[in-house]
Amino acid sequence: MTYNEIIDCLYDLQDKDKVVFKAKKLGIISNNSLGIYHKDLKVIAKEIGTDNQLALQLFDSGIYEARLLCSKLFKPKDVTEALMEKWVKTFENWEICDSFCMGLFSKSDFAIAKILEWSERESEFEKRAAFATLASYCMADKTSDNGLFEPFFSVIKRESNDDRIYVKKAVNWTLRNIGKRNVDLNRRAIEVAHEILEFESKSAQWIAKNAITELQKEGIRMSDYPRAIYRIPIAKIHEA
Template identity: 90%
Template structure:
C-alpha cells in the first residue's frame, strides 16, 4: 500500500462520534483525529507490514491515527535517539504514548537510558513515557539480571509523589511489572511499595496500595526472567 492509499483508507474509516466517545470514555483527547479504534489500526498495520519510510511519512502527516500506525510499522531496532525525542515531544494522551513506548521504545537498545532521562521531565506524557517504556521493558528484555531493574526503584520512589494522573498510573504500572519479572524482584518490589506507603501524598498512597494488592496476590503470574536462572529445566526420565 502506498502512503496515499493508506491516508485515503483512513479517511474512509473516519467517524467523529468515535472521537467524542474515546475522549469521554477513555480520556483519549487528540488533535486531528479521525476516530478509528486502536484494534482496527492493528489490522491495517498487519496488512501493511514493517516499513520504516512509510511509517515516517505517516507520522509527518500530522493525522493522529497515522501517527499510531507509525508506531506499528517502524522497526524497533532501527529507532534512533533523535526519533525518540522527536516523537515523545508530540504525545498528547496515554494511548499514543503507550503505543510508541510498548511497540518501539521498550525494544530499543537505548531504552534504559531514555527511561532514566525521561523520568526527570516535567511534561505529563514525556514523564509517562519513561514509566510506560519501563513497564514494557520488563517483558521485552528477557535476559538482563536483576541489577538492571533494581536501579529503577530509585526513580519509582522519587516520582511516586507526582500527582499527574497519567504519570502516577505509569509509575504504578512499572512497579507492578518489575515485581512480576521473578520471585526476587517481586519481594523487592513489595519492599519498595511499603516504603512508598510511608509517603504522605495521595498519589504515593494509591501507587503503593494498588501495587501491593497485585504483588501479594496468591498465585500471581510471573515471567521468570531471566529464565536461565529462574526457570528450572524439566528433566525427562526415560
C-alpha cells in the same frame, strides 16, 4: 499499500462519534483525530507490514491515527535517539504514548538511557513515556539479571508523589511489572511499595496500595527472567 492509499483508507474509516467517545470514556484527547479504534489500526498495520519510510511519512502527515500507525510500522532496531525525541515531544494522550513506548521504545537500543532521562522531565506524557517504556522493557528483556532493574526502584520512589493521573498510573504499572519479573524482584517490589506507603501524598498512597494488592495476590502470574536462574515453579514460590 501506498501512502495515499493508507490516508484514503483512514478517511474512509473516519467516525467523529468515536472521537467524542474516546475523549469522554477513555480520556484520549487528540488533535486532528479521525476517530478510529486502535484494534482497527492493528488490522491495517498487519496488512502493510514494517516500512520505515512509510511510517515516517505517516507520522509527518499530522493525522493522529496515521501517527499511531507509524508506531506499528517502524522497525524498533532502526529507532534513533533523534526520532525518539521528535516523537516523545508530540505525545498528547496515554494511547499514543503507550503505543510508541511498548511497540518501539522498549525494544530500541536507547531504551534504558531514555527511561532515565525522561523520568526527570516535567511534561506529563514525556514522564509517562519513561515509565511506560520501562514497564514494557521489564517483560521484553528476558535475559538481564536483577542488577539492571533494582536501581529503578529509586526512580519509582522519587516520582511516586506526582499526582498527575497518567504519570502515577505508569509509575504503578512499572512497579508491578518489575515485581512480576521473578520471585526476588517480587519481594523487593513489595518492600519498595511499603516504603512508598510511608509518603503522605495521595498518589504515593494509591501507587503503593495498588501494587501491594497486585503483587501479593494468590495466583499472581509471574515470569522467571532470566530463565537460566529462575526455574522455580510458581506453586513453590507461593509456598516460600
